[in-house]
Amino acid sequence: MIYTCYDMIRDCRANRAEGWAYFISNYVPVTRTILTHYFQPDAAGRVMERILLALRQPESSLFASVEPVPERPFVAELRQHVLALAERFEPAAAPEITVDLETLATALEPLSVVEKQAAWLETMRYAPGQSGTLLRMAPVTVEKIRERAAELIRHKTDAWRRTLLWDNGLQLGRAAAASSGSQCLPAKIFLDVLDGRSTWRGREDMEHHVRGCWHCIDRFCRLVEVVELLRANRPLTGGEAEPLRKLFGVATEKRPAWKRLFGQA
Ligand SMILES: [Zn+2]
Incomplete structure (x- = not known):
């Protein structure tokens, strides 16, 4: 059975490790690309971890608001949340000349x-x-x-x-x-x-x-x-994902089946 974006959204909403692991491997690189496109590299680096931790909350507005959807609409939504969080954590100076x-x-x-x-x-x-x-x-x-x-x-x-x-x-x-x-x-x-x-x-x-x-x-x-x-996205390798799994508090070692069954971390 293929694990899809639908499964990931469902699992992240339920705070299951499988969902977060999939999110880390596939969508952390996307998040990084978005940030480095829209912000200076130093600003992008400063807010990256805070943004990931904010998204990681199962009740975060991203996972709470998005119904299980295919990958492309999900990433479109992810982009909106990443930019909004970056703006919240490090508000950009207002442009000198504005146009509405x-x-x-x-x-x-x-x-x-x-x-x-x-x-x-x-x-x-x-x-x-x-x-x-x-x-x-x-x-x-x-x-x-x-x-x-x-x-x-x-x-x-x-x-x-x-x-x-x-x-x-x-x-x-x-x-x-x-x-x-x-x-x-x-x-x-x-x-x-x-x-x-x-x-x-x-x-x-x-x-x-x-x-x-x-x-x-x-x-x-x-x-x-x-x-x-x-x-252009390249999912993270196991080694690259490891520090992020730690950040997310997602265990790498295989947990006994009974623990999975009862949803214990
Ligand atoms: Zn319209």
Whole structure:
């Protein structure tokens, strides 16, 4: 029988060692990649352990809120929790020049869905080359879209600088995540698109809604990010996982069956 993400979520909620061991091997590397992407290496190093310990609590908002789901929606949720915890433990300085989601939405209204995605990935701190990989687009195309997006935003704001989206990324991401409406699409629809499984009709409906919805633009971009995170992910070896098992208080030695049966650590 294959142990899946569903089993892991169920086991972590019940505080079973099997779940935590699986989480450590497979998703600690993902957590580390997320942190080093969004924060400076020293800040990422400082908060890593605290974040893992916060996630380790079975009543942590990650495991309490997430129903057993497949891997990709789980990692999308994990990313949100990791960024929120990092912000709580080490709040970033507010950007010198701010831009809110409403201003950005108004300014970028003329862009197509794909163009909005290319622009939004800049708030997620992806350079044109990386964004091109994520969206299967030439980096030079991403750059052109971003230049146009920058011009559009500059016309709608009093103060502007080239790194505005990058600087305001965390705030904009939070605002987009919080702005869901009743028409917003479930992750599965976006994953079907990414897997090439959506029908053209479905795709048209999706594009119609997504074009005007930054919550869904953000969601799609985060799922694209997750696909890449998981593609590049390398589970920890037993030796690498060992110190983390200690940190998590998950015994490595095989416990007698009767102890497992009664759920004793
Ligand atoms: Zn939406």
